[in-house]
Amino acid sequence: MNTKNPKNIPTVYEPKKVEDKIYKIWEKSGYFNPDKLPNKKTRKKSFSIMMPPPNATGVLHIGHTLMLAIQDAEVRFHRMRGEKALWIPGTDHASIATQNVVEKLLLKEGKTKEDLGRKAFLKEVDKFVKNSKNTIKTQIKKMGSSCDWSREAYTLDKNLSEAVQTVFIKMYNDGLIYKGFRMVNWCPRCVSTLADDEVNHKEKDGNLYYIKYPIKDGGFFFFFTTRPETMLGDTALVVNPKDERYLDFIGRTSVMPLTQREIPVLADSYVETGFGTGVLKVTPGHDFNDFNLGKKHKLDVIDIFDERAKIDAKSAEYHNFKDYAGLDRFEARKKIINDLQKEGFLVKIEPHKHNVGHCYRCDSVMEPKVSSQWFVDVNKKIKGGRSLKQKAIEAVKSGKIEIIPKRFDKTYFHWMNNLNDWCISRQIWFGHKIPAYYCGDCSEIMVQAKKPAHCKKCRSKKIRAEGDTLDTWFSSGLWTFSTLGWPKKTKDLKEFHPTSLMETGYDIIFFWVARMIIMSEYALGEVPFKKVYLHGLVRDEKGVKMSKSIGNVIDPLVVSEKYGADATRLSLIIGNSPGNDLKLSEEKIASFRNFSNKIWNVSRYAILNSKPTNVKDLTIPDKWILSKLNTLIKEITAHYEKIELSLAGEKLREFIWSDLADWYIETAKTQKSDVLKDILKNILVLAHPLLPFLTEHIWEVAGFKKDPKNLLIVESWPKETNIKNGKSVEKDFALIKDTIVAVRNLRAEYKVEPNKKITAIIYSKEEKILNSAKPAILFLAGLSDAIIEKSGQKPENSAEAIIKKISVYIPIGDLMDKEKELERIRKELAGAIEYRAVIQRKLENENFIKRAPEKIVNEEKKKLEEQNDLIKILEEKLRLF
């Protein structure tokens, strides 16, 4: 048709050329900041998300891109809906993780953190963090994230640290934080404690070492162990008091091999008669159960290891195992087995699979170790008579917090119910210092923000500060409110807390989500967020976890550069559902690059070729696409509201690609007027949360941007309108579509050359409708002409197709193959009869008529009628052949 030559709009969308520019425009507009949004008065509702702070360890991976895509889509949607939308970005200092990275960097220069000393080391860390924070910030911006940089936060910021201190002191004063001497998880590589959930249990091949200890006055005790080196710390043997085999032994003494230490034989019902030999060796210093057992029986606790899990020299000297002093735990194990064998105490070794705890940060084998640490008491009842644990459970149970998907409720409750006191002190240099001070004279503990001048008990001036830092999750647990200025009573806090949505990975539901709930309930007495949306892991196309060592990593920056940030975002959103992992491939991203280019060209066409709209005289296709748009608005709005972004994306794609591009635009080419501009404007808005760069750019190119402030990012969300006869218009258009498809099919089947223009003959009761769209039918079916009438004779030498109420004939002249045509009709008839039988069977079923809803029955009846009609027509054809 009479399309103008598109000169000034390139045919290919080049994201690289527009993305950075667009981001700058947004930043400059100030719209990321809810205080600077237009129409402030009408923005009553607030919507807030706190971005899960990436670790300050360096580079963002594709999983981060996923969270950014989801959160940005939601923030943009709510902003456009006229809410005060706030999204606060930030980073987490990630104590152990970051310290490890910097330690590794130092090691490359041959230095250790001890070489530098605490102060200089922390300076190094700060330098490193500053750098990676910048990298992270750039990456977040590259993805188009509309977060408020004026409120950017970092867990070690002054005010956030103040929040940490405040909570710590308050908890201590409430008796919820205490210092205790007990068994903790110890990582000898990180040289620090870890919380229970920071230990990964992995099944490993190990051995069962069968050993015997001699008993004084005769006999031996046999038992097995998986960690023979811990025998150096054994302080008792225990049997079940009811175990008849050992009754005579209770109260006697065993002389241990190697150390010659004398240890008692005790009785405790904890020991299971039926397990192993029924004898348990007790190592209170290196096993959780043994520690408790030791406490009960007042046994000595021997710590055989130093902080790096080497046999401790002092302990070795004192407890008589000097031969092993300085040995690493695994070397010690070997030597001990060797020595036991030499002396005849090793009975046998059997291979054995068992679970071994590993450090979640450095993957070293964990060692249980007794030490004096800080804990949060999760079971102590506080105000309201409920414990932290109970309050956290209540928050979800009451529905104040909705977890998406729901099945994670169970996981959450299970974890919470089994939660033990949380060890929060870390022997890490980098992090929030625990605000505690010790008196050098009377060992009084003082918990307060500033160093006391003297001991409050004995007035001594010898004051020592606690050297330990806090678990990094302690500070991130405050994230939803520390970022809003708490403990100050800020306007932000009032306005935006509880936050509307927490969007994060299901892998940190315990580490973080649970902690936030505990902390917010405690500090503010309210939930930290109303909804938690848990996304899954991004895996490679085969479902394998991405990792640098395998080399299957998709770098978000690389693919964004190649395919555009919008395409990258969409590839992470479509086909993804909460709680499930996502398989991603570069081809998938490329397919969304194609989609963004399609949108670009649809827009390009609309901008350059749309005709004025004739509101009074809309055609069937006009009404049809408007009705479709209306449905789209309704559906997509609901999807965004329910955070069903995948569905939103799919509906959008279907509308733009199939309905709009393949049908409406093609049809509109044959019309004198169209509604393209209106449609375009609407789809830009609807697509904006998912494809922000592209849509904002087109918004400007299309001239919808009336002035510099008039950006798409703050355009208001379209409302669904009442369209009269939407359904019947859709039916009318379906007739037109069916007719066109029928001709296309015939042409394909009879291999009528595409450029050969032919005249089709079309008979239909709905000839009026078809005639009204005749130009479209001709154009889309590649016809030179069509005769559209109510009914008529079957033309000679023509192929025919029958669809519902329409008969379509195209001349095929010499190509006419009677046999083939006959076969086709027979096949069609057979299919129709088969389907009719299915419907008939249903309708002949008395119970169906009786029990199925009337609506369904009527539908079936209608179907039967239609099928009968079709069969009648087909039979007639066959007869006339």
Added chain:
RNA sequence: GGGCGAUUAGCUCAGUUGGCUAGAGCGUCUCGUUGACGUCGAGAAGGCCACAGGUUCGAGUCCUGUAUCGCCCACCA
């Protein structure tokens, strides 16, 4: 040992409270394309919805069991 999830076209997945002659994208095959787009268009092939029972007028959808894969939790020496 306990819990959870998955199993639908070659591949990735949709399939809302049970009404489906089971859909989409990618891939494959055939054909086409000098005005929006080859990052494109038209058409086609391809599925006893893991298996076995049950509930129901009706089951991909609900229940029970089985199998395979995956994940999470758990201190048994």
